[in-house]
Amino acid sequence: MEEKVLVVDQQKCTGCRQCELVCSVFHTGSSNPSRSRIKVVKWEHVGIYLPMICNHCEKAYCVEVCPTKACHREPELNNRVVIDKNLCIGCKTCIISCPFGHPSFDVQERVTVKCDFCDGDPQCVAFCYAKAVFFLDADKIQMAKKREAANKLIESMKQIR
């Protein structure tokens, strides 16, 4: 089965935080970036904008530490890791155990929330105008990066000529 993954090209990100808005609108109905599942971390003094997303790890700590099985893997839907809102008790153990700082506590719903690929159609990918976030087949990531590098090489060779 083909698995799809979210990939970030952080060099293209402009830090507009559109993805945070559409993510929170899709999941919570309110345009509130603080309730978004994707977070753009910024280092303004060096000009780095890094959208932080869930990696849906192969060996996910959040699944391991969850006491209620609310945080579980769904192999049928791109092997994603999701949190069942109806089972989560909000103990925050997954937040502490995630090395990427991903699951976040939703203060209004009182449960922990995380990226779920928007059920197969990630809104951050659809609305990113800089095309910094991709939703690709897992085996095509390398290909895309190689093509990108080749394109850059061609550009620079044109400049030399």
Place this chain on the structure above:
Amino acid sequence: MKTEPIHSIRPVKHLKPQEHWGWIIAIYLYLAGMGAGSFIIGTVLNWFVDPSRVVTIYGLPLDLAKGVILWGPILVAIGAPFLILDLGIKRRFLYACLNPRTSWVARGFLILSAFIVLGLLALVLSILSFQWLIEQTTLRRILEIISILFAFTTAIYTGILLKATKSIPLWNTYLLPLLFLVSALSTGSMAIILSTLGAGLFSHESGTFKLLMGGEQILVVIEGIVLYLYLSQRYRATEQGKDSVRLLLFGEKKLIFWGGIVLLGLVFPVILESIASFFHGNVVLIFVSGLILLCGGFFLRLGVISAGIKEQIPMQRLMEIQYELIKNPKS
């Protein structure tokens, strides 16, 4: 005001510990540890000394001396609701036992429930001194041995709970459960000393009491040694472990560490107890040093929890090198 960067190579202005677990979890860890420790010490005391003071209330023969030394499970039962208080949706707390296969929170839920139930059963059976009940020695011994095992797992579990989260280097070591176990035993024995002294069960010059005090002082010294080993091992483990120890020793949390853990938990009790033994066991001094030691046990948990700094994300070093945020040591 000029702020000095505290990290030697990175321009980090302040260290940011985790803020998801705070003083509520610290209170829970403290009460669970102290309750389990005092139950262990109390049961051992019950086996070897077997103090007894039977009073008949409403026609029921009650052995109040057992109540004075076996009240540990009550403390754990008071501490467990603090864990529920920290949850996002509190009424769902029963769900927390659904995944004992991998999750230590779920295992802890089961361990704590078992200890509270068995410990309270042991307490009630010891207090009720009916003749037919006293004759069931084997049954009571088996119950006490099982509850002591659960008391040990409860005390160790308070450390495992933090260790199992893995991404915080300050917590990710087997020395943390050991530290919490030793601290549970020292605070628990101190709590037993205070309750027996307060209830007038032993005089402060009796042999049993002196043995308890001696054991308690040895436990405090062992706790200090384990604390030193723990901090020095974490300091050398990873960069974030080093940052955590720095935060605890010299940073924002230094008041908790030097004031709460070192002075209240280790130095004052030892000094006051030696002064008390010099004055032939001054009861007031023993009480004061005991209360101070119990405060120190709480600050130990609070310090360890509030100084936990997360490990850096795996690609952070790559980003730093790529964007020359750190000086390349080779160039």
